[in-house]
Amino acid sequence: METRIEVFTKENFPDAIGNEIVSEVVHIGITSVDEIRMVQVYLVEGDLSRGEIRKICSELLIDGLTQDYICIDGPSDDIQAEKVKIGRKWSSNNIHTIEITRKRGVMDPVESTVIKGIKDLGLSARSVKTAKRFLITGQLTTDQLETIANKVLANKIIEDVFIGKDNLFYEDKNKTVDYVFKKQTLAILDADDEQLLAISEKGQMYLTVTEMKAVQKHFAKLGRNPTDVELETIAQTWSEHCMHKTFKGIIDYNGEYIDDLLANTIVKATSELNKPWCVSVFKDNAGIIEFDENYNICFKVETHNHPSAIEPYGGANTGIGGVIRDTLGTGLGAKPILNTDVFCFGPLDMLHGNIPEGVLHPKRVFKGVVSGVRDYGNRMGIPTSNGAIFFDERYTGNPLVYCGNAGLIAKDKCEKESYKGDLILLVGGRTGRDGIHGATFSSVELTHQSEVVSGGAVQIGDPIMERKVADALLIALDRGLYNNITDCGAGGLSSAVGEMGESLGAVVDLEKVPLKYEGLSYSEIWISEAQERMVLSVPPENREEIRDIFEREEVDATFIGEFTGDRRLHLRYKGETVADIEMAFLHDGLPRITRKATWHLPSHKEPELKEKTDYGEDLKRILSSWNVCSKEWVIRQYDHEVQGGSVLKPLLGVDNEGPGDACIVRPVLDSNKGIIVSNGMNPKYGEIDPYHMASSAIDEALRQVVSVGGSLEKVALLDNFSWGNTDKPECLGGLVRASKGCYDTALHYEAPFISGKDSLNNEFKAGDKTIAIPPTLLISAICVMPDVTRAISMDVKSPGNLIYIVGMTKNELGGSHYYFTHGFTGNSVPKVDTEIAKKTMDLLANATGNGLVRSCHDCSEGGLAVAAAEMSFAGGYGMELDLSQVPFDTGTVRDDTVLFSESNTRFIVEVQPEKQKEFEVAIKGAPYGCIGKVMDNDIFTILSLSGEKVISEKLSDLKEAWQVTLRL
Incomplete structure (x- = not known):
């Protein structure tokens, strides 16, 4: 009934x-x-x-x-x-x-x-x-x-x-028709270039003509056409999303030939630094660093951009679910302990008439994405502790959704390997048509037809199932019941089994895979990216015990094949072979791309802004701008307290309404040792110079670590590049230049990269018009903090305390929020001063570690004026500051430059008067100035270079300006 x-x-x-x-x-x-x-x-x-x-x-x-x-x-x-x-x-x-x-x-x-x-x-x-x-x-x-x-x-x-x-x-239309098995082959042996490309596009495989011809040549040697599932497997494995073929290709960059950009920049920096506390880098689902005598920490950040563009809730939901599975599948398995997220949207107040056909309104994307991350993290019981949100009209058709997760892993569980004869165990959610062609879909540009053509690439997650999977995995891990594990992410079983069996070979019986409903073909079963699934390599003698563990947790656990040792991928459906591919061709047969890259320094109009006697309105305008304003509406939807390890949360101060710089979490509750997670990103700088955008993003992530009481002693980085169409030489040139910035700056700070991800072809094509996202690089930092009781927050603590600026202010307003609010970009992009930057951070970290700092806030978006104002209204006390005491380069002589420059490696620091001398001795060798003090009133005041008031605002007005924009 x-x-x-x-x-x-x-x-x-x-x-x-x-x-x-x-x-x-x-x-x-x-x-x-x-x-x-x-x-x-x-x-x-x-x-x-x-x-x-x-x-x-x-x-x-x-x-x-x-x-x-x-x-x-x-x-x-x-x-x-x-x-x-x-x-x-x-x-x-x-x-x-x-x-x-x-x-x-x-x-x-x-x-x-x-x-x-x-x-x-x-x-x-x-x-x-x-x-x-x-x-x-x-x-x-x-x-x-x-x-x-x-x-x-x-x-x-x-x-x-x-x-x-x-x-x-x-x-009755909702009832599924039973699947009638029929092996399909694709006639490619006699196909010309145009026909090969048509086969690729019709199947949504997005292989190039060169790649299709490599497949054609391989199967010509075998004397047969490929089956549909063989070609699908190759397409998934060779996708940009899985293979990173642009980064690993050959690039002619302004006459310089680069053979593997990734190896020569990001990976090279880590190799040259050779930090002994880096346990596993660039070879597993997440990077791993040492934590204490019993545990290590793993960290990964992924993107889920294209799915979030056409189904925001599901795209973000499965983005955070997928990166949680990355840490669950790192080594032999880690316990997820915190989530991070960084989002990029079009402005929420865009007129509907300006939204291209086939594009959801930014406000709808925004709410859907936030809800997706919120629901998954909260329901799994993982705190979402750190993040950021950026807005730009060019993200309207192609939002960016970065989701990250850190996990705690036992020191003796960081290595894994499958063995001949191991059984292939599939656990978790059942397989359906959701997520089909997700990996290939994520590797191409979006169009107004994407919602129709690629709707099948969208998935909806089930966090309750993933929580049950995680609980069962950790029990099986403790008992040592499996030899290898990975998540079923992009490419589904195709990628998971294909990667685990690369050196061994595997045979899979596809009809054994548990289905959500009947009617799936063998090919759909193999490439579906249905969520909450993991693949394990299990010794035969552990078969019954491990299956019993998952059954007790009400999780499907099905043995679908075994690792063979013949280095072939053999797929069967009800006893009939539907695929037989050499692992060597699958993983090594991809033709390397050769591309041209060019980059030339652009020239933007330099603004000629008149000097003013009052910059109060400018300060409030920046505080209320989309990229600076309070993200409280989003933050308060996330659970920061679950698991009980949260030390420093995203919102701080007397009313818990000030913007924190980084989060601090204690992974082991009976220890005061913690981890700090932060991020840096400034897409507007990339419009001037991607090199300095990259170096500034690293500087920002690291100075946020220092701002909360951390140091650079044991800090690691993750890179996430989101770029446009790298077939275009000028676009690829920007990617090369940003990668070079990462290499140089990581070496300078002695901060190795341990993992990363790239997401290319982030463009939206509407008719004859193509809208590319701004070059966007997210840098995430993770730092081991020996004693979390040394943590400091950004809100000022007491009237009478002194306010310092540490770091040099320069005439660097290019890409600044001050320029942006006046409609300009400018050219003087902030640069990292490699002569003094690391020393400045080290000296300040040492001073903080010795208890000489009461509060600290990094200078980033909006510069000195914004950072100090945020500290002031977060603590509930006024400030009186004097610009004439700010250390600045020769030529930086205007009040607005000192107020709003976004120069790197700068901090606003609160110091008690009785510790003034000791503090100044501790930071000797770094640029600094005592610029004012905390006042027992509600007025935020800044004196000009000549001693006149240029800002005098009530804290309530500044706070309201900061909060009103995103008060939905």
């Missing part, structure tokens, strides 16, 4: 979701909506009595105080029962209904959770489906209802929309 249950908010309580939707509808220009009420719909199938259904509703599905429910047997288009139950005086002429449900095959974690809840009540349901029903009052046309449905309520990539009727749960 099927029962439709509808849960809704009682009339005398506000419908928070409905009210928020009303504001979104007004935002898109429809003002005739009076009210919206949301009804959560469940279709429960099972042999359940009326009393049992009522028990499910009252004890599981509703909050009895604020919610009520109705039950309907069978399909019904009549909403009269809803109207009576809700108690509204609805008019039949102005009530409209829109019902939304997930498409078949798209993961809905609520369904499995409800089934589990029903089981916990001692009852049983065969299946549960869910939908959302929106009751809308107002004078609305059919076109307006469709606009509300498609632009506010639903994403038709993953959801079905029903206007004016119930969703068609009951229709």
Whole structure:
């Protein structure tokens, strides 16, 4: 029997979701909506009595105080029962209904959770489906209802929309047709270049003609055409996402030939530094560094850009889920201890008329991405402790979503290896059509057709399943039941088994893979990127014990093959061979690309801004700008306290509303040893010079570490390049120059890279117009902190304390927020001074370690004025500062330059008067100036170079300017 249950908010309580939707509808220009009420719909199938259904509703599905429910047997288009139950005086002429449900095959974690809840009540349901029903009052046309449905309520990539009727749960069209096996081959042996390219594009494999010809040549030697799954496997393995073929290719850069850019910059810096505490770099799912006598720390940051562009919630949801699996699959497995995220969007106030066809509005992308990361991290019980958000119109069609995770791993569990005869164990979620062609889709540019052509690449995560997988893995790890592990990420089983079996070979029986539903072909099973799956290499003698562990945690665990030792990838479906590929060709047969790269210093208009006597409005304008304003709306949705190890959180100060520089976490709760995680990114500098953008990003990440009490003694870096189309010489030239900046700056700071990721072809093509993202490099830093009790925060602590600036201020307003708020870019990009930068950080870190610093904040976006203002209103005390005491280079003579320059390696530091002399001795050798003091009032004051007031603002006004922009 099927029962439709509808849960809704009682009339005398506000419908928070409905009210928020009303504001979104007004935002898109429809003002005739009076009210919206949301009804959560469940279709429960099972042999359940009326009393049992009522028990499910009252004890599981509703909050009895604020919610009520109705039950309907069978399909019904009549909403009269809803109207009576809700108690509204609805008019039949102005009530409209829109019902939304997930498409078949798209993961809905609520369904499995409800089934589990029903089981916990001692009852049983065969299946549960869910939908959302929106009751809308107002004078609305059919076109307006469709606009509300498609632009506010639903994403038709993953959801079905029903206007004016119930969703068609009951229709036979949702039933899957059984799959009839037929081995498919692709005729490539006699194909010309045009035909080869057509085969690649039709299959969404995105292999180039050169690559297709290499495949053609290989199979010509074998005397046969490839099967569909063989060509799919090669495409996944050779994708830019998996192989990093641009970074590893041959580049002609302004006449300099670079053979493997990655090896000659990022990896080379780490090799030359040769830090003994680097345990594993560039060879596993995450980099590993030493922590203490028992544990190491692993760290990885991934991108999930293209999926987030077409389905923001699912893209971000599976982005954070995937990077958590990276640490679970590092070595023999790590315990995830913290998440990070950095996002890039178009401005949230963009007019809908300026949004290209096929692109979601930035505000919708923003909310979906934030919700996706929030739900996954919070539900898995992992704190999201660090991050940043950037805005630029060029991210509108191609948002960037960086997700990171750090894990704690036992020292003796950092190495892994499969052996001949090991069984291949697939654990976790079941396999469906979600995520097909995800790896290849992530390697090409987006177009207005991407949502139609590549909708199958979108996935929805199930964090509860991943948590159960993680719990079971850690038990099996402690018992030593497996030899190797990796996550089933980009390319699905194709990449996971292909990588684990590279040196051995493997045979897989595809019909053994557990499916979400029937009807999948053998090829779909192999390349699906369905989430929450891991692959393990298990000795045969451990077969029953490890399977029992996963069964007790209610996690599917299925043996699907074994590692053979013949160095071939052999796939079977019900006994028939569907693929037989040499591992050597799969992993080493990719033709290396040769590309031209050029770079020339651009020239931007240099602004001629008139000097002022009052820069208060400029300060407030910068504080309220998209890239500087408070991200509190986002941050407060994340759990920072779960696991109990959080020491320094993202928001600090008397009201927990000041912007922290970095997070500090204690991975082992009975120890005061901790880790610091920070990030640096400044895309606007890349428009002037990607080299200095890269070096500034490293400097920013490291000075944030120092700002919270860390040092450069044991700090490691991660790089994440997000770039445009590197087939274009000028675009590739910028990538080369940024990589060179990474190499030089990492050597200067003696900070090795331990892992990284690149995401190329981040462009959106709309008709004849192509919109490329600005060159974007995220640098993440992780530092081992010997004693977290030495941590300091950025909020000022006490009136009468002295304020110092440490570091040299220069005439470097190029790419600054001050210039940007006036409509300019400029040319004088901030540079890292390699003569003094590391020494400055080392001296300040030593002073902080000796207890000489009360608070510290790094100078970054907005310069001295913004950093000091943030410290002031976070602590709740005023400041009085004097620009004439700021150390600056010759020629830096204007007040606005000293106020807003974003020169690197600078800190605002609070020092107690009785420790002034000791502090100045400690930082001797670094540029510094005592520029003022903390005041026992609510006024933030800065005196000009000539001694006149150039800023005098109430703290409440500065704080309001900072908070109002993103107060959604």
